[in-house]
Amino acid sequence: MKIARFSHNGAINFGILDDSEGGATELVVLNGDPMFAGFDTTGERVPLAQATLLAPVIPRSKVVAVGKNYRDHAAEMGGEAPAEPLLFLKPNTAVIGPGDRIVRPPQSNRVDYEGELAIVIGSIAKNVAAADASSVIFGYTIANDVTARDLQKSDGQWARAKGFDTFCPLGPVIETEFDLAAANLETRLNGVLKQSAPLTDMIHSVADIVAYASAVFTLLPGDVILTGTPAGIGFMEAGDTVEVEISGIGVLSNPVL
Numbered sequence: 001m002k003i004a005r006f007s008h009n010g011a012i013n014f015g016i017l018d019d020s021e022g023g024a025t026e027l028v029v030l031n032g033d034p035m036f037a038g039f040d041t042t043g044e045r046v047p048l049a050q051a052t053l054l055a056p057v058i059p060r061s062k063v064v065a066v067g068k069n070y071r072d073h074a075a076e077m078g079g080e081a082p083a084e085p086l087l088f089l090k091p092n093t094a095v096i097g098p099g100d101r102i103v104r105p106p107q108s109n110r111v112d113y114e115g116e117l118a119i120v121i122g123s124i125a126k127n128v129a130a131a132d133a134s135s136v137i138f139g140y141t142i143a144n145d146v147t148a149r150d151l152q153k154s155d156g157q158w159a160r161a162k163g164f165d166t167f168c169p170l171g172p173v174i175e176t177e178f179d180l181a182a183a184n185l186e187t188r189l190n191g192v193l194k195q196s197a198p199l200t201d202m203i204h205s206v207a208d209i210v211a212y213a214s215a216v217f218t219l220l221p222g223d224v225i226l227t228g229t230p231a232g233i234g235f236m237e238a239g240d241t242v243e244v245e246i247s248g249i250g251v252l253s254n255p256v257l
Helices: 072-077 130-136 149-157 157-162 206-214
Strands: 002-008 011-019 027-029 041-047 061-068 086-090 111-113 115-120 138-142 166-174 184-189 194-196 222-228 243-246 250-255
Touching: 011 041, 027 086, 086 157, 111 206, 115 184, 115 206, 115 243, 130 138, 138 222, 138 243, 138 250, 149 157, 166 250, 206 222
Parallel strands: 061 222
Antiparallel strands: 002 011, 002 166, 011 027, 027 041, 061 086, 115 138, 115 222, 138 166, 184 194, 184 243, 243 250
């Protein structure tokens, strides 16, 4: 089931994507945030073409991210893959939605894209065993872990480089029934393929990441975990458009300002 957060006629709602008999996709409007209110519907249907998709979740406390979780990306960054998940945080103020503009900050001369699978946490999670990880996951979406690469190198730590406003695009929807084993990630810059990898190439699995992160932080409903990016990172210029596609979820597209 694909869950969208959207605006229509001045109101923000959640809805389930549904293909109507005529072939057009509609949003079946929900009574509230399904993470808390369930999947009861209002009876209203909104054509997707008339709605504006927003970030499908606004993390209430944090975005947890994993660095160097693909061996080829660790190699292109000039190092070995870490034995344990390498965690860092992005502020929730970095989150934007589909179609929103990524803003290159004046402090940086190189801003990179990093296409990633994102986990959306659905319940309070602390010290969750890997075998139980699925019980605290609401669903999955797509992320772009935008990074000021030059600041990442000069600062020696990642908070500023990863934390600017607009540096965490999410969307376009949350998929609650996602087959990770069959999915592939692709990132395109102005239509040119830059990153491509099956999600099974991740070093640390989704279950292991949830277990590891929840042993450090209490994860709250709506928190998001970014699972790392494959090789092929590169810089974005003003006027570019970056698309991250994960089969089974959709395409997250953002222009660069």
